Amino acid sequence: MSLGCVRSVAISGVEGVMVEIEAFIGQGLPGVQLVGLADASLKESKDRVRAAITNSGKKWPDGRITLSLSPATLPKSGSNYDVALALAVLAAKDLVPTHHLEKTVFIGELALDGRIRRVRGVLPAVVAARRAGFTHVVVPLANVAEAALVSGIDVGGAGHLSDVLGWLAGERVLDTVGDEAGAVVSAPVPDLADVVGQEEARYALEIAAAGAHHLFMTGPPGIGKTMLARRLPGILPPLTELESLEVTAIHSIAGTLPAGRPLVTEPPFIAPHHSASSTALVGGGTGMARPGAASRAHRGVLFLDECAELGVKALESLRTPLEDGETRVMRRDGVAVMPARFQLILSANPCPCAPANDVDCVCSAQVRRRYLGKLSGPLMDRVDIRVRMDPPGNAALMNPSGESSADVRARVSVAREAARERWGARGWQTNSEVPGSALRQQFRLPAAVTRPVELFLRDGRVTARGADRALRLAWTLTDLRGGVSPTEDEVAQALLFRDRGYA
Numbered sequence: 298m299s300l301g302c303v304r305s306v307a308i309s310g311v312e313g314v315m316v317e318i319e320a321f322i323g324q325g326l327p328g329v330q331l332v333g334l335a336d337a338s339l340k341e342s343k344d345r346v347r348a349a350i351t352n353s354g355k356k357w358p359d360g361r362i363t364l365s366l367s368p369a370t371l372p373k374s375g376s377n378y379d380v381a382l383a384l385a386v387l388a389a390k391d392l393v394p395t396h397h398l399e400k401t402v403f404i405g406e407l408a409l410d411g412r413i414r415r416v417r418g419v420l421p422a423v424v425a426a427r428r429a430g431f432t433h434v435v436v437p438l439a440n441v442a443e444a445a446l447v448s449g450i451d452v453g454g455a456g457h458l459s460d461v462l463g464w465l466a467g468e469r470v471l472d473t474v475g476d477e478a479g480a481v482v483s484a485p486v487p488d489l490a491d492v493v494g495q496e497e498a499r500y501a502l503e504i505a506a507a508g509a510h511h512l513f514m515t516g517p518p519g520i521g522k523t524m525l526a527r528r529l530p531g532i533l534p535p536l537t538e539l540e541s542l543e544v545t546a547i548h549s550i551a552g553t554l555p556a557g558r559p560l561v562t563e564p565p566f567i568a569p570h571h572s573a574s575s576t577a578l579v580g581g582g583t584g585m586a587r588p589g590a591a592s593r594a595h596r597g598v599l600f601l602d603e604c605a606e607l608g609v610k611a612l613e614s615l616r617t618p619l620e621d622g623e624t625r626v627m628r629r630d631g632v633a634v635m636p637a638r639f640q641l642i643l644s645a646n647p648c649p650c651a652p653a654n655d656v657d658c659v660c661s662a663q664v665r666r667r668y669l670g671k672l673s674g675p676l677m678d679r680v681d682i683r684v685r686m687d688p689p690g691n692a693a694l695m696n697p698s699g700e701s702s703a704d705v706r707a708r709v710s711v712a713r714e715a716a717r718e719r720w721g722a723r724g725w726q727t728n729s730e731v732p733g734s735a736l737r738q739q740f741r742l743p744a745a746v747t748r749p750v751e752l753f754l755r756d757g758r759v760t761a762r763g764a765d766r767a768l769r770l771a772w773t774l775t776d777l778r779g780g781v782s783p784t785e786d787e788v789a790q791a792l793l794f795r796d797r798g799y800a
Contacts, residue, residue, distance in 0.1 A: 299323065301388030301395075304402045304431070305381035306422035308585065310626075310633040311547055311592070313418070313425025315402075317367045318378065320385035325361035333366030336374040337795050338461045342407075346383045349407040353458040358390040371669050372628075374585045376406035377416040379433065383407060383458060384465075393465050401433040402426040403461070404440075405779075412460040415439035420542070423447040435461055438472055442560040443549060445473065446542065458676050486531035486563070489702040494689025498713040499525070499677075501684040501794070502704050506532045507712035508773030510766075511619065511641040511679060515669075516686030518651050522644035526568075526600045529642065531702035533564045533597075534710045543636060551588045555669035565597035567639075571606040574769070575614035579624045579637075586626040586633035591618045594639035605645040609671050615641065619679045627713035638730070643680065645669060651686065681729070682794045696742055728772045733765030742768070742783060749789040758796060767791040 301320040306313045329343045343364075348355050364382060366373055382405040387393045404422055405413040419440040426434050427450040433451055441454030452765040455461045455469030463469040492499065498514060502525055505512040514522045536544060544561045544674045547553045554561070569577060569590045576582060580589035590597060601607060618624050622638035648660040649668050658666070677683075716728050725731050731740075744751075750767060753759040759767065770791035778787075 299389055301385040301390075301398075303381040303385040303398055304426075305378045305404060306402060306418075306425050307371055308375075308418040308421060308550055309371065309631075310586065311421060311550060311588065311635050313421045314368075314371060315425060315429050316371070316373065316378070316381075318381045318385045319367070320382070320389040320712075321363045321365075322358050322360045322386075323363065327361065329362045329364065329783055330527065331364045331366075333364075333369045334372045335366060336372070338375060339373055342376060342379050342382060345379055345407050345409060346386065348409040349379070349411040349458050350383050350387065351410065353400045353411040353462065355387060355392055355462070355652075358386065362386060362389075365555050365614075371697075372585065375416065376420075377404050377418065377422070379407035380405040380413060380455075380458065382463070387462075387670045393462060394467070397433065397465050400431055401435060402431050403435045403675055405437045405455070407458060413437045413455050413457060413461075417552045418546075419443050420446060420549040421546045423450060423452065424542075424546070426450060430460055430508075435464070441473060443545070443554065445763065446560055473673040484630040486702070487524070489528045489532060489705055490699050492521050492528065492699055493520055494699075495525065495686055498684050498686050499699065499705075500573075502529060503532065503709060504770070504773055504777065504794075505529070505640065505682055506705075506709045507777050508681075508716065508726075508769065509640055509729040510681035510770060510773065511643075511726065511729075512682045512684070512685055513643040513645075513672075513677070514686055515645050515647050515679045517653050517655070517688065518646055519653070520686050520688060522686060523600075523602055526598070526602070526642045526644060527566065528702060529565045529598050529600075529631045530564050532705040532709050534706070534713055535562055536564060536596055544596050547588050547592050547635070550759055551593055553593060566600065567594040567597065568600040568602060571601070573604045573607065573611060575608070575611045579614045579618060579626065580633070580635055586628060586635075588635050589624065589787070591624055591637040591639060595636045596649060596712065597639060598642055599639045600642045602644050602757055603646070604643040605668055605671055607671070609673075612671060612676060615625070616676055616679065619676075631730065641680070643672075645672075678760055678763050679766070680795075681770050681791075684794075701763060705752075708777060711779075712773065715779075716772070724732050727767045728776070733762070735770075736765060736768045736772075745781060746785050746788055748785060749792055753792055753796070759792065763795055770794060 298323045303318045305316045307316045388395050404418050415437050419436050420443050423434050423444045438454040438456040444452045464471050541562050567590045578590050618637040624635050624637045626633040645664050648665045648681055650660050771788045774787040775783045
């Protein structure tokens with residue numbers, strides 16, 4: 298036999314695409330030709346595969362070898378095809394049994410001595426293999442716990458190419474994981490009780506958590522804006538099973554899965570530096586598009602500290618993800634779509650000099666307006682809650698009495714469950730996901746309740762989008778109260794949270 302066929306998986310965005318790898322050994326001068334839109338890192342695999350096969354006790358075939366990766370129109374990158382390429386070459390030379398190859402997918406990078414190294418994107422790759430009807434998948438031993446999160450397919454972990462060859466020959470069983478390996482220990486999260494004073498900001502944070510609303514905090518440096526933001530994950534409910542797999546798949550592709558914790562069970566907290574570019578926020582890069590900070594914060598929190606220092610282009614790139622819950626990275630060969638339904642938390646000083654006491658500010662009115670002017674109207678219109686933080690009094694600092702994260706999380710969980718029961722049949726999990734059309738039609742409130750919204754619209758103090766977001770916020774206030782429907786007072790309170798100046 299001079300033709301071998303093995304399957305692997307390519308990653309496009311956050312989805313896996315099945316790839317058929319064919320090896321043909323023909324006549325001619327010895328050499329290897331790799332076809333199928335392979336990038337530079339994949340073309341380098343020819344030398345790794347040859348050395349790994351030789352160091353695994355097999356002879357590299359003589360003749361001209363053609364390696365084809367199909368579909369040929371799909372761009373392919375990375376090193377996770379190495380094991381499949383090696384087996385395709387050996388199968389073409391009849392050096393390995395082929396009865397397992399038709400129902401198995403192989404993923405992994407080869408070292409020169411034949412060791413199989415960890416790769417990114419194993420979870421979505423295994424999901425794609427199961428969806429395509431394959432019964433077995435072989436992954437690096439370091440990725441086996443991650444791959445085992447997918448049910449309905451047999452997972453085997455291999456540490457060396459010779460282990461895979463032995464399994465194909467029926468001489469050994471590949472390693473897997475036991476129940477004890479599935480225990481997940483969550484990383485510690487700072488407690489909300491550490492924040493003294495700032496009752497209004499704490500309440501705003503609780504509302505934001507209950508409805509997955511976006512929040513903007515202003516105040517002098519050292520007042521607690523960052524402390525509050527970093528404690529938001531501690532009051533959010535844990536991820537559901539489906540959400541955990543979504544988030545884990547994204548972090549698997551990004552290569553940011555925590556060591557020893559293959560499954561992400563708590564909402565992620567992503568805080569990029571204020572010098573981050575638009576590509577770093579929404580994703581992209583050369584070759585295969587990588588998830589940006591917005592996608593890595595999916596089902597969690599994206600915190601932009603000192604947001605007034607970010608570039609205008611980077612800030613404006615978040616407008617579409619905030620509205621649609623996904624990022625779309627344009628490429629020559631197509632569009633990479635990645636989920637990005639996150640809570641945006643912004644914080645900023647009121648001006649460049651940012652004194653502890655506002656009366657000591659030396660900035661002119663024009664400088665103050667320009668400083669926060671990077672936050673455009675369309676961007677701020679998507680932020681539901683705006684709060685200004687003032688320095689706490691001496692009594693608050695000396696006698697802290699704030700609630701713990703556990704107490705607040707209990708109320709947030711009850712509110713989220715109420716929203717899930719109300720919207721779940723329509724596919725929405727939180728109040729922030731509900732379209733404005735549904736709020737105005739299926740869940741239309743009485744005219745007496747929405748009177749504050751009509752007044753704000755008439756005076757031009759809120760846009761149509763802002764009116765819809767105020768109604769969503771009113772529903773969250775109702776859920777925290779334990780009510781059935783928003784009242785006029787809750788609608789008015791929701792509008793006041795949006796109406797506060799941030800300059």
